[in-house]
Amino acid sequence: MIQVDQLTKAYDDLSRGRFVAVDQVSFTVKRGEIFGLLGPNGAGKTTVLRILSTVLTPTSGTATVAGYDVSTNPAAVRRNIGFVSNNTAIYDRMTAWELVTYFGRLHGMARGTLQSRLESLFDQLRMNEFRNVPGGKLSTGMKQKVSIARAMVHDPPVLIFDEATLGLDVLVARNLLEVINELRISGKCLIFSTHIMSEVQRLCDRIAIMHQGRILDIGTLKDLKERHNEDDFEELFFGLLSQHEKRQDGKQTDANEEKSLRRSAGDPSA
Numbered sequence: 557m558i559q560v561d562q563l564t565k566a567y568d569d570l571s572r573g574r575f576v577a578v579d580q581v582s583f584t585v586k587r588g589e590i591f592g593l594l595g596p597n598g599a600g601k602t603t604v605l606r607i608l609s610t611v612l613t614p615t616s617g618t619a620t621v622a623g624y625d626v627s628t629n630p631a632a633v634r635r636n637i638g639f640v641s642n643n644t645a646i647y648d649r650m651t652a653w654e655l656v657t658y659f660g661r662l663h664g665m666a667r668g669t670l671q672s673r674l675e676s677l678f679d680q681l682r683m684n685e686f687r688n689v690p691g692g693k694l695s696t697g698m699k700q701k702v703s704i705a706r707a708m709v710h711d712p713p714v715l716i717f718d719e720a721t722l723g724l725d726v727l728v729a730r731n732l733l734e735v736i737n738e739l740r741i742s743g744k745c746l747i748f749s750t751h752i753m754s755e756v757q758r759l760c761d762r763i764a765i766m767h768q769g770r771i772l773d774i775g776t777l778k779d780l781k782e783r784h785n786e787d788d789f790e791e792l793f794f795g796l797l798s799q800h801e802k803r804q805d806g807k808q809t810d811a812n813e814e815k816s817l818r819r820s821a822g823d824p825s826a
């Protein structure tokens with residue numbers, strides 16, 4: 557359903573110069589699978605997800621969603637995905653029902669189809685008690701459900717959640733994770749990013765651990781634990797991060813040493 561191959565995104569940043577936010581990332585996600593991107597702040601998770609949702613274009617590499625390339629066929633990709641972040645705008649004056657209807661209309665859905673789709677969506681996400689409440693009066697958790705309904709209204713096979721539980725209390729977050737789990741059962745392909753380890757442990761079929769733009773390892777929780785001979789996932793996670801940082805520091809030192817060697821050997825370009 558999702559195929560990402562050697563995906564790279566570099567930004568020309570004023571202060572940092574050319575900055576590689578995503579560096580040759582590859583992974584696949586199947587139908588009925590929940591794939592988790594786990595990484596600390598700045599790892600590149602949002603950048604990957606934004607490329608998948610066609611908001612950003614990759615510098616190199618490819619990504620396809622439901623068989624469509626994000627670069628050459630973005631409109632078809634958008635028809636096949638729903639994107640949920642933690643800061644989707646909810647209009648204060650529209651009720652939950654009106655807002656989701658509005659987005660369904662934007663997707664070109666006919667009124668009749670839309671009506672029955674909304675009924676089942678509001679049941680599925682348990683949103684009926686606030687269907688006529690205006691956006692301005694919804695709680696954070698309710699708003700998040702509206703964002704999910706909005707992302708799902710056209711019934712896309714792929715759902716992308718970027719830190720969707722951020723700012724939710726434990727109970728609401730738990731409820732949201734249950735919803736995500738139910739979506740897997742219904743055959744959706746789900747990818748979500750988080751920096752919360754317990755979420756990926758509970759929910760994900762496979763996990764990619766990301767840091768400084770790279771995927772450090774990828775696999776089921778069991779795979780990862782076996783491969784690194786570490787049963788404590790938190791230890792495993794931080795271990796991988798610090799190994800990567802040491803390798804990067806090593807490369808930096810090597811490059812500096814090589815430069816100074818070349819300089820002392822009279823190389824003017826060093």
Ligand SMILES: Nc1ncnc2c1ncn2[C@@H]1O[C@H](COP(=O)(O)OP(=O)(O)OP(=O)(O)O)[C@@H](O)[C@H]1O
Nearest residue numbers: 567569577595596597598599600601602603604751
């Ligand atoms: N428009 C931009 N210009 C320059 N650098 C950017 C831009 N957008 C993101 N970055 C940089 O790319 C890197 C990855 O950012 P990204 O938002 O993908 O990380 P993230 O894993 O989602 O982090 P978080 O957990 O904080 O959401 C960061 O160092 C960020 O500063």
Ligand SMILES: [Mg+2]
Nearest residue numbers: 601602603719
């Ligand atoms: Mg992010």
